[in-house]
Amino acid sequence: MKVLKPFRELLAADGIHVFDGAMGTLLYAKGVYVNRCYDEISLSNPALVQEVHREYVKAGAEIVQTNTFGANRPKLEMHGFQDRVQEINYKAAKLAREAVGPQVYVAGSIGPLGIRIEPWGPTSFDEAKAFFREQAEALLDGGVDLIVLETFTDLTEIRQALAAVRELSADMVVVAQMTVGEDGATGYGTAPEIFTKRLDEWGADVIGLNCSVGPKPMLEAIERMAAVTEKPLSAQPNAGLPQDLQGRKIYLCSPEYMAKYARRLIQSGVRFIGGCCGTTPEHIKTLKAAVRALSPAKRIEPVIQVLETKCPDVRITPPEEKSRFARKIVQGEFVTSVEIVPPRGCDPTKMLEGVRLLKAAGVDAVNVPDGPRAQSRMGAIATSLIIEQQVGIETVTHYCCRDRNLLGMTSDLLGAAALGLRNILLITGDPPKMGPYPDATAVFDIDSIGLTNMVKRLNLGLDLGGNAIGQPTSYFIGVGVNPCAVDLDYEIRRFEYKVEAGAEFAITQPIFDIGMFRAFLKRIEHCRIPIIAGIWPLTSYRNAEFLSNEVPGVVVAPEILERMRRANTSPEAGQQEGLAIAREMLSEVRDLVQGVQVSAPFGRVAYALEVFEVLRETVG
Numbered sequence: 037m038k039v040l041k042p043f044r045e046l047l048a049a050d051g052i053h054v055f056d057g058a059m060g061t062l063l064y065a066k067g068v069y070v071n072r073c074y075d076e077i078s079l080s081n082p083a084l085v086q087e088v089h090r091e092y093v094k095a096g097a098e099i100v101q102t103n104t105f106g107a108n109r110p111k112l113e114m115h116g117f118q119d120r121v122q123e124i125n126y127k128a129a130k131l132a133r134e135a136v137g138p139q140v141y142v143a144g145s146i147g148p149l150g151i152r153i154e155p156w157g158p159t160s161f162d163e164a165k166a167f168f169r170e171q172a173e174a175l176l177d178g179g180v181d182l183i184v185l186e187t188f189t190d191l192t193e194i195r196q197a198l199a200a201v202r203e204l205s206a207d208m209v210v211v212a213q214m215t216v217g218e219d220g221a222t223g224y225g226t227a228p229e230i231f232t233k234r235l236d237e238w239g240a241d242v243i244g245l246n247c248s249v250g251p252k253p254m255l256e257a258i259e260r261m262a263a264v265t266e267k268p269l270s271a272q273p274n275a276g277l278p279q280d281l282q283g284r285k286i287y288l289c290s291p292e293y294m295a296k297y298a299r300r301l302i303q304s305g306v307r308f309i310g311g312c313c314g315t316t317p318e319h320i321k322t323l324k325a326a327v328r329a330l331s332p333a334k335r336i337e338p339v340i341q342v343l344e345t346k347c348p349d350v351r352i353t354p355p356e357e358k359s360r361f362a363r364k365i366v367q368g369e370f371v372t373s374v375e376i377v378p379p380r381g382c383d384p385t386k387m388l389e390g391v392r393l394l395k396a397a398g399v400d401a402v403n404v405p406d407g408p409r410a411q412s413r414m415g416a417i418a419t420s421l422i423i424e425q426q427v428g429i430e431t432v433t434h435y436c437c438r439d440r441n442l443l444g445m446t447s448d449l450l451g452a453a454a455l456g457l458r459n460i461l462l463i464t465g466d467p468p469k470m471g472p473y474p475d476a477t478a479v480f481d482i483d484s485i486g487l488t489n490m491v492k493r494l495n496l497g498l499d500l501g502g503n504a505i506g507q508p509t510s511y512f513i514g515v516g517v518n519p520c521a522v523d524l525d526y527e528i529r530r531f532e533y534k535v536e537a538g539a540e541f542a543i544t545q546p547i548f549d550i551g552m553f554r555a556f557l558k559r560i561e562h563c564r565i566p567i568i569a570g571i572w573p574l575t576s577y578r579n580a581e582f583l584s585n586e587v588p589g590v591v592v593a594p595e596i597l598e599r600m601r602r603a604n605t606s607p608e609a610g611q612q613e614g615l616a617i618a619r620e621m622l623s624e625v626r627d628l629v630q631g632v633q634v635s636a637p638f639g640r641v642a643y644a645l646e647v648f649e650v651l652r653e654t655v656g
Contacts, residue, residue: 043141043181043209047241047268052302052327055143055272055310056092056100057320063088065316073115075107078128085128086135093136095317096324097310100136101184102128105147108171114150122174129178143184143211144175146197153193155537156486158530161196168200182209185240186272187247187312189215189223191231198238211270211308212240215248220257224442225501228260236265244270247312251297255304262305271306273297275314291322298326350497353510355540359458361401361430362512365541365566371631372651373432373568374644375403378414384422390641395429397645401459403543403633406434407466417452424456432514432543432633433457435487436465442481442490442500449494453509461514461543462487466588485533488515492538515539517567519556520549520591528559535563543633546572546583548617549593550624557628568631571621573647574614575637577604615643619650626651 046053060074066084068077078085085103092100106112107124117124125144132142149167153159172183183201188194194212201210212235220228235243243265245254251273258271275294298309309327311319356366364371374394379387391402402423406416420431433452437445452460464484482490490500497508515534521527531542547553547569557567572590574580580600584592596617603613622632636644 040139040141040181044207044241047209051307053098053308054096054320054324054327055270055308056089056097057311057315057317058313059085059088059101059103059105061314061316062091073106073112073117075104075112075124075128076115076117076120078103078124078131079120082127082131085131089132089135091317092320093140095321097140097320099141099143099182099308099310100132101143101145101186102132102175102178102180103145104128104171104175105145105186106150108146108149109167111147111150121170125171125174126178129175129180133179141181142179143182144172144178144180146171146175146183146185146201147187148190148193152482152486153190153196154485154533155192155489156190156482158483158485161192164193165196165200165203168197169203172197172201172204176204176208182211184211184213186211186213187215188213191222191224191226191234194235195238198235198240202239209241210239211242211244213244213246213270213272216245216253216257218249218253220253220260221501221503225446225499225503227501227503228257229264230502232261232265236267240267242268242270242308244272244306244308246270246272247274250274251294251301255297255300258301258306259304268307269305270308270310271301272310272312274312275316275319291316291319294319295322295326298323302327350506350508352496352508355512358510358512359430361432361459362540364400365512365630368630370626371400371568372398372648373401373403373631373633374399374641375405375633375635376641377636377639378404378416378419380413382414384414384419387419387639388423388426390636390639391423391427391429393641393645395427397648399429399645399648400631401430401432403432403461404434406436406463407439417448417457420452420457421455430459431457432459432461434461434463436463437480437482437484437487438465439479440481441479445481445487445490446494446499449491449509449511450505453494453511458510459512459514460491461516462491462539463516484515485530485537488513488534488537488539495538512541513539514541514543514568516545517542518545518589519547519553520545521589524556524559528556531560532563535565539565541566541568541630543568544570545589546570546635547621547625548572548596549591550621552591552593553625554628566630567628568633569621569625569629571618571625571632571634571647573618573634573637573643574600574610575640575643576607576610576614577601579610579614579637611643615646618647622647623650 063074089100104125109118109121112118151159153164185194185197214222214231216222232243245257254271254273356363404416404420416433420433423431462484491511491513494509495511497505499505517531518527577600580592580597583590599613603609634644634647
């Protein structure tokens with residue numbers, strides 16, 4: 037009986053080797069509904085999984101991949117199987133080995149976690165690596181010959197997966213495959229030249245592509261990859277893009293068409309070839325025939341321009357030059373700002389009347405919230421531009437990631453920068469269920485930490501994928517922080533991430549408890565950036581109760597609530613007590629922070645301006 041060489045020996049030898057095709061496509065064709073957890077099928081119907089493996093081997097596959105693409109803890113948790121990670125992966129590896137025998141290689145399949153990791157999400161690198169390590173360890177225990185990291189769009193995530201495998205085994209062959217769009221770049225915009233070089237540096241044994249696109253766009257990306265690495269390349273394209281036919285996703289690329297491009301992929305340097313979504317044993321059979329005709333491979337060197345991947349040679353705007361607001365903060369001056377609410381309709385006249393009062397009073401900037409409490413109002417960017425152009429006072433534009441995907445956010449931020457906006461406050465955003473349209477969908481591609489990283493890159497002249505954009509943006513980057521958070525440890529950890537990501541100042545939630553605020557400032561001394569304290573002049577006892585009980589993140593101290601309750605004798609008395617409290621808070625924080633943001637409740641700008649009287653008294 038033929039004995040397989042260790043897989044690493046294949047890397048040093050000539051020859052083309054064939055992977056299998058799609059597992060999910062065949063399971064679906066065999067009656068497994070899409071709402072099932074396909075990874076769990078290895079436990080509930082192992083014979084069906086083995087049937088798929090055998091069909092691919094019969095078609096000519098030399099390497100089959102385990103049914104574990106989504107068998108990591110976060111993805112399994114969606115189906116309630118998070119405590120069966122080890123069992124599912126180990127069983128899948130054993131099933132594949134039993135199905136194909138000792139003459140076919142078994143590759144342990146590991147896909148993305150399905151959650152965002154830093155810098156784009158709350159999951160840390162170490163947490164992500166631990167998830168990958170848990171899955172990889174079970175696959176190695178099950179006896180796989182190699183590991184395939186597949187369908188990754190985020191370089192930082194695949195780096196953690198690669199590191200997890202390397203911690204378990206320095207010798208295990210790792211195939212690292214990204215997924216790209218029609219333009220050859222990942223979903224984060226990372227060019228093939230960039231991710232290929234990084235994967236090469238990080239120690240991947242084979243670098244490749246799989247999924248998302250058909251063979252033609254994949255060939256174009258492979259040609260660009262081949263120009264920047266000597267590592268073996270792999271390619272597992274889809275059978276074209278799926279077409280919707282009466283509710284079913286149909287892949288239209290014929291086996292013959294796939295084989296035609298397989299020859300071109302091999303001629304461009306691909307050593308390991310197979311199929312992804314939509315491919316079947318018939319596709320693999322045809323690919324195998326194409327491989328026989330071309331082995332050993334004759335590589336055709338592509339004539340293309342290699343893109344520059346280093347940081348562009350452009351001038352980065354220093355903070356003090358970004359805006360007047362930024363310059364005052366950098367120079368240690370105390371800044372004042374007022375938060376207004378954008379109009380509900382398209383007529384900004386009334387809002388602008390209030391903003392003109394702010395400019396006349398010498399306020400440094402106007403804070404413009406972005407859909408606060410998930411309300412539908414004029415967009416923050418458009419509102420800010422109208423204010424700056426028609427009144428001539430700077431704005432601090434709030435920008436949240438609730439309503440836009442990464443592509444939309446990049447477009448917005450580039451456009452706003454071109455139009456002259458400079459001060460920006462990056463927030464995650466309130467969920468739609470808080471607003472009048474609870475059925476509206478939220479995007480949340482990234483959170484405020486990821487958004488801070490994104491804007492910092494734009495300020496360096498780079499997009500999400502590390503590609504040069506030419507002239508950098510010049511945003512003065514602010515973030516939100518809640519000194520009175522219920523889980524203050526978590527809030528401070530997120531604040532640390534924001535500072536590390538590039539935050540240059542922070543604005544707090546309204547302060548109603550000076551003791552808690554002082555304690556918070558003490559805890560962030562190691563990562564302190566300029567802090568602007570939020571001040572909310574209460575208008576009534578009902579307003580105080582509402583903020584305390586219904587606005588997330590706002591804590592109104594019991595003694596403040598009691599003061600407002602006692603003043604609940606008339607609307608005028610309530611307003612005067614609320615104003616007195618706001619002035620007291622401003623006086624208390626004056627020497628602790630670099631500025632204040634006073635909210636204009638219900639759009640009452642004149643009421644907000646009265647809070648600043650205490651500053652004039654102090655100066656006097």
